[in-house]
Amino acid sequence: MTRYHIVRGDITKLRVTAIVNAANEDLRSGGGVDGAIHKAAGVELQKECDALGGCPTGQARLTQGYRLSAEYIIHTVGPVWHGGDKGECALLGACYANVLSLAVKSSIGSLAFPAISTGAYGFPKDRAARIAIGMCRLLAAPDSPFSEIYFCLFDEASVVLYKNCLADVL
Numbered sequence: 150m151t152r153y154h155i156v157r158g159d160i161t162k163l164r165v166t167a168i169v170n171a172a173n174e175d176l177r178s179g180g181g182v183d184g185a186i187h188k189a190a191g192v193e194l195q196k197e198c199d200a201l202g203g204c205p206t207g208q209a210r211l212t213q214g215y216r217l218s219a220e221y222i223i224h225t226v227g228p229v230w231h232g233g234d235k236g237e238c239a240l241l242g243a244c245y246a247n248v249l250s251l252a253v254k255s256s257i258g259s260l261a262f263p264a265i266s267t268g269a270y271g272f273p274k275d276r277a278a279r280i281a282i283g284m285c286r287l288l289a290a291p292d293s294p295f296s297e298i299y300f301c302l303f304d305e306a307s308v309v310l311y312k313n314c315l316a317d318v319l
């Protein structure tokens with residue numbers, strides 16, 4: 150049985166098996182949550198990312214967590230929002246599906262997501278929240294190995310949004 154937690158704060162501080170990074174296709178350290186993760190994990194992370202040769206939008210790649218409390222980082226590349234008619238919703242859904250699939254393969258018990266694509270990539274926060282929670286509810290089925298899924302948010306408005314959204318689907 151998967152338990153859901155909605156928390157406010159810095160994802161790099163969470164004590165979970167894996168945190169998810171909202172990365173870019175080059176897997177090069179950037180701004181936002183990606184920059185915070187690279188800074189906290191240390192320079193070894195970029196070396197492992199360089200060896201992976203990038204990650205297309207919607208897909209996911211696993212690395213070690215290095216100096217983080219989390220053992221692993223799952224990097225996924227969210228879509229840039231172009232108004233909604235360029236497949237953005239399906240691509241964001243694919244991010245969550247591919248992260249969950251990789252987490253199952255790697256026997257990851259607890260996993261924390263940031264609000265992928267909702268910063269520099271401009272995805273509307275309410276739609277992104279519905280996709281995040283909807284995909285996790287669909288794919289982290291009662292018989293899945295996940296014990297805990299965290300949604301780690303940076304602002305109070307997003308916390309309220311996610312709580313309302315989770316209440317709607319439970």
Ligand code: ADP
Nearest residue numbers: 159160171181182185264266267268269270303
């Ligand atoms: P993207 O390029 O996918 O939009 P961003 O990093 O710009 O990624 O933003 C994604 C979300 O992560 C935003 O809602 C932002 O507020 C949030 N965020 C930024 N830093 C952190 C952090 N350290 N921990 C958790 N969330 C963060």
